[in-house]
Amino acid sequence: MSQVSTVNSESVVESENEIVESKAPSLWARLGAEVIGTFILVFGGLGAAMWGGLQGASQIPSALAFGLALVVAAIAFGQVSGGHFNPAVTLGAAIAGGIKWLHGLYYVIAQVIGGLLAALILYVTLVRVPAFQTPTEGGGLSSFFGQLANGFDDHSQLKLPMLSAALIEIIATAVFVSVILAVGRLKSNKAVGPFAIGLSLAVLLTVLGPFTNGSLNPARSTAVVFFTDGWAVGQLWLFWVAPLIGAALAGLIYRGFIVTDGDAPRTVADAAPLETEGEQELATVAEGQLAGSQATEAAVPESTVNQEARDFFDGKTSPKSADEAKSKED
Structure with a gap:
């Protein structure tokens, strides 16, 4: 079951990244x-x-x-x-x-x-x-x-x-x-x-x-x-x-x-501005996909796309790794 949740989480992250980049x-x-x-x-x-x-x-x-x-x-x-x-x-x-x-x-x-x-x-x-x-x-x-x-x-x-x-x-x-x-x-x-x-x-x-x-x-x-x-x-x-x-x-x-350690902006090309309507829609979609998975408490990792211009340096939260998700389920 944990393996399924990890796959679902990774697929959600990939879909999030693709949609964010398309909206940039x-x-x-x-x-x-x-x-x-x-x-x-x-x-x-x-x-x-x-x-x-x-x-x-x-x-x-x-x-x-x-x-x-x-x-x-x-x-x-x-x-x-x-x-x-x-x-x-x-x-x-x-x-x-x-x-x-x-x-x-x-x-x-x-x-x-x-x-x-x-x-x-x-x-x-x-x-x-x-x-x-x-x-x-x-x-x-x-x-x-x-x-x-x-x-x-x-x-x-x-x-x-x-x-x-x-x-x-x-x-x-x-x-x-x-x-x-x-x-x-x-x-x-x-x-x-x-x-x-x-x-x-x-x-x-x-x-x-x-x-x-x-x-x-x-x-x-x-x-x-x-x-x-x-x-x-x-x-x-x-x-x-x-x-x-x-x-x-x-x-x-x-x-x-x-900017503290773990808070420094990442350098990813062509990043999209954050806090847009599209990004809020992404969060809703991600929650729906995870709710339908067999992982009852697995959290969706945040998008790794770095913001480039607007809201330059909002603090970043490190995405949860597969190991963390697995240990939480266990």
Whole structure:
């Protein structure tokens, strides 16, 4: 009887794995979600910043717009791609073990494309607006984009030196990515996750505004520089290096001090997001199959498919082995 239960358990696990993998979003679907999500984030944040600049408003509305845009994008597309929308977040997830490195590279390319498309549409839409017209065609808008670009020294509101700008971007990005990784471990109240992440982004951008104009996101920084003066391109490197260092610190700290033995994410390619309706259906099917077997108390081992993006690092429970099931029956 124990031998029959072991066979039934293994067949259930295999069927679970096959169905989960078939329900996993394809790589192209995930990349498309990253393009659209980053577009929403950059379009909403930069658009609000432009309007606020024309009205002489503070940077708080712009920071809130970035945060709310991130909430919207995360809710809409987070279950498809994991809702990174930021190369720094992707790096932190890769170091912590939540996404394959090659897929992470694809994510970064998709994010940069999404940000560039958002900035391009804003530029093309506003280039003929009278408020941005100057004797040099497009010069007014180009100069205005320069006010949205990230910078240091003379291009910082507080004339922040380069090293200080790098330090504050590193620390702020580390905090932001840490929040994302921590939210990914929530096993209850997961609906609050996007709001926690969006609010943390808004708060950090409000703080960083006078220092560097608030980056935290290399894709957002890159989106602006092609539509303004050359100084922005010359200073762009810092707003890639600093956020990536901060994200790497967050990922290393998470992996080294938070993820415990037996809790570390496994590396299985093309993993499906967890807690989906399909996975709940799998649990129901598995219970029905085991109930019909001769094993009265045999438990179904958990799927060995590792999650890749959304809910990065939920704790894993080691599947019960055949020996454990056998001893329990005996």
